[in-house]
Amino acid sequence: MRVLIAVTHLLGAGHLTRAAALARAFAGAGHAVTLVSGGAPAPLVRLDGVRLVQLPPLRAAGFDFTRLVGPDGQSADADLLGRRRAVLLDALCEAAPDVVVTELFPFGRRALADEFLALVEAARTRRPRPLILASVRDVLVAPDRPEKVARAHALIADLYDAVLVHGDPALVPLDASWPLDPQTREKVHDTGYVDEDAAIAPGDRSGILVAAGSSAAGLSLLRAAAGAARRRPDLGWRILVGHGVPDPEMSEIAHGLPEGTVERARPDYRALLAASAVSVSQCGYNTAVDLLATGTPAVLVPFEAGRETEQRLRAERLAARGLAHVLPEAALCEDTLLATVAALTSTLREGGGGDPGGTGALDPAPSLPLPPSGRDMTFDLDAHPGPSGRIDLNGAARSVAIVEGLLALRRRRTAPEPFDLTRLRIALDHAAEEGRRVPVWWRDDDAVAATPALDRLLALAAAHAAPLLVAAIPARIEPSLSRRLADADGVSAAIHGLAHADHAPPGAKSAEFGPHRPLAALRADAAAGLRFARARLPADRLLPVFVPPWNRLARDLAAVLPSLGYRGLSTAGGPPVDGLVRADATFDPIDWRGTRSLRDPGALLDDLAIQIAGDAGSPIGLLTHHLAHDPAIWAFVEALLPVLLRHPAVTVCDPRDLFAPRVDAAAAPPSIPVPDRARAG
Template identity: 50%
Template sequence: MSLSVLITVTHLLGVGHLARAAAIARALAAAGHDVTLVSGGMPAPLVRTGRLRFVQLPPVRSAGTAFSTLLDEDGRPASSALLAERRRELTAIFARMRPDVMVTELFPFGRRMLADEFMALLAAAEACRPRPVTLASVRDVLVAPAKPERIAEAHRRLFRHYDGVLVHGDPAILPLEASWPLDATLAPLLRYTGYVGEPAPEDDEPAGDGRDEIVVSGGGSAAALPLYRAAAEAARLVREKRWRLLLGAGVVQADFAAVAARATDNLVVERARPDFPLLVGRSAVSVSQAGYNTVVDLFGTGVKAVLVPFEEGNETEQRLRADRLASHGLVTVLPQGELTAGNLARAVRAALALPPPEATAIDCGGLATTVRLVEEFARRRGGLAAPALAANSAESAWRRLDDALATAVASGDTLAFWWRDDDATAPTPALDRLLTLARRHAAPVALAAIPAAATRALAERLADEPLASPLVHGLSHRNHAPADEKKAEFGAHRPTAALVADAERALATARERFGARLLPIFVPPWNRIAPALVAELPALGFCGLSTFRDRPATEAAPGLIQVNTHLDPVDWHGSRSLVAEDMLLDGLVRAIAARRRADDTLEPIGLLTHHLVHDEAIWSFCERLIERLCRHAGVRIHAAREVFAAPSAGSGVDGPA
């Protein structure tokens, strides 16, 4: 299967983002795929593009770490005309390609100032039929915004537009949650690839440059100037070794000349070279910042390293990475705040005295794994999944779930689940199958019934099903959102008074239909609800609210308990059949782990089904999962009446009236 792949990346300071994206693009091309790499940062001649189709957008950059201000290539503020031209070129490339797979590097986790062009690209993808597989590509460490609403915005974009997130790191060394707040709903999107690095080139020059030297590097920007200056002076203190300083293209000629003027007879100052990996592999000690690509070049070489992580402008990425590697005994760290010539000389001498590091345990197979994952995502979207591969991956995931459940039981934990099924209106064979499954395993199920469409026959059918409890699923499941926005019946698209009137009518209609069996719990269609309506629900007679993904608090409003769902097996944006089992189950395993680590404020894990749209693949998954959960003594599927019980100091549970 040959795929058309579009990768877009914009590097603003160094060239690390572009270098990693280019390495991935080359690997995909080597696997036989047609790859276009679009770069929106400054030209970087040392980054190899090989036989790729490479497109350079009108470039932008930042002034140091001031990423909120974009500059053009001449250092002037980027104009709206320039940004509009970039958007036009990017969407035109997409229209010509109609790619099978689209990869956005860093966005939506970062590059917020370029969100307009990324969102234009995503809109083009959403309008394309078939829609391309859309993946985010991120390094091992992210910089989380200080404002929670920006994190929430990134998550919303992921859930709406993306099929997965390729995390180019090793979770055993540095899991993404060390730098970015993850929850049980985001975790299923993540796919760790291992670190993206290419094999070290063959070294056939025993006496080549770098041999037994102190090699000092700082990436492609000018951010490493303090390191270069300190190293030039440290070379005077450690004279028994030759020092070689490699200054990137981002260091202007005047600064290069000033550093070179400090050279002694044991110091070589030159521009960065394309054979940098060879020089590092030959060195006695590598001295560098802790950027992703530089660190990956160190892995597997057995080279002793001193890392001086870049920490200006509240940057935390490199320090976190450096400290994690140091904790594994792989590097020596000199914090930037302690950088002096004397301290650097001492750190180099200390590194020289250490044995070579053991980096073999680090997963550096990121290129091969990335290619495999891209191909797997494409197979699933196109219905071309290799049966043996898919089956093996799924069975491994079921084993991981069994292990997680067994571990919880062995620890004496009780895992709480609940089950919500949406869109009930009338008795159907699909409803019979759902209720039979519930009875077989004594698993309570909450049926979110649509009041305006619910028939009397549905109420009669549920009268003999004590495990089934009806909830209020909107009023008529009618979309009131504009055509260019996500569907919602109770979103903020209508006056609050109209929302309140419809919610009040929905409760009255449901009570008339289901009587005392009804639980006054509001389930907004498409799981979207205007905040203004939430505040009004208790006064209307509702005691609970249920949507999707982890709730922000136990009460959505005073007197209104919120308990959400978290696992939906339907691939709504793709095949509308079963989401890949390994993705679903790995997300469930992470949700279990999160609840074992947390206190009692986390809600029960909610299973969400839609019986009317299930095909055999979805039914089979649901039946296997319910059976798996119910056979574990430490797992309990609670009735909705229990999970929506008002918190109290006593041990009894009083359900909704």
């Protein structure tokens, strides 16, 4: 793909930092990326493999984001804005992008609406038309007037294909800060937090690390920290000053402190953070990601000037998880900062989490005394917890996968069909004419970890609103799979044997649970598979459904599966089993015995048409194997799904209903599911 990302940061460099991380992720995946920046250059932002186009820079006048000034400090005039627009549109023509991303707009940057709209409207006139996406952080500034919300939603509805929200709803959903209407919500894709830096295992921690972003917006925090450091130098302070803070102010902050205590912000901030016992900072997006990645206990002083609400909401959500204490900016001084650090370290000594009230906010006058010198406070900077809960930090890679999937879907919709699906449409039309419903469900096998192939599979399922059962290999499950499935709507997990190990004798067909082993061994492995899956996968995603590798299962083991805790069985066909709800895979596009690529498409579609014309009581089970797909298999599945799943004769079955226990076994035999949550095509 060719990708163009447009971003303008007006105060700190957080927006540019996140946009650059996205750009690097696209470039790392082999795509050509142009990043157009309309704010001041930021020396610590990396642009590996990314083409940068710098517009004549703008910044906010103080904290007033409605009044923009140029490099000379004068209000931006028509000439400056015109030159910016010309450079922006030239960059569009030169990049010839397949994807255009506007960072924050139309949810923010209203003062630059004309500029962003000129880009979007020019992009929409190009042929082929590029995908138009909005990219926003986890928390937006709460709108002060309903018409601002309505305007943003109207632009999304009319001009945009999707909204990438770079956060995890498990921490804070977008609608906690911005009201979403149904049409906008349908276009939202949660990516997880954008973090591409290497994880750093914490070692010995010591000292207090203070940082307040790249701009002068954190001066009050830096001054309070410097005052606290003068009173308690024994705590081991390191104060990082952003490159946007003028030298005189930095000298004032450093006055009276040992050399090396105050220095400019550094590119190795995360390593410093991982080695610190306590972090003191604001709560911008990138700071929060660093804290989540390192698990460093934090005192958060969220920036709240100019009606800003973003950082306070994020900070309170982190505090509610036991990851921080919040000190409101209005209550900040040397005394309250020292007291809050003392309260945090006291909590760590006691093994506690966040505040007991669950709000995450620390009273600016806590129950601890606030002695003028701070000398009576007790600190223990060696005690610290790890991160609480699992927050998705894979947003960079997932953003790339989502955009790749969206563009592939756009191209399929506008390109000629790569396969002749006429016979499939005819079979479905006949079913509709006869008043028959065709139940269809989808199973994918062999999941072990979060991979680009799994992201592509889940994006495809999400694009068609298709419920999916992912059969995971219990003994090989990696933590990343649990995190990935936890935030995948409409996806359930099943138990795919134990280790996908072939125990068949030489010359026999592969089987892990075939008739070649003693029942006791089969039973022990099946029980271990369920036990491992319960320990390693999200409880709300896991179904107690057994999926034997290679779809081969000894009959005597099938009979005892209910006694082990299984409630469902899915293979490639077979008789009913008392106590198990059964739904099988009946349509597999892979030529396993030959090329291991796509079977002959004509024969595949003939088989499917025969199944559609047959007994519609038992569902048709589409079987995929995301890790085994080559381009031909992906192309076939991607062409098949919109025809098969969206036809009026088709009922798409949710595995949660397909394998739900039956109340009346006589009325509904286990081998004939009666879906309750089925979605009509």
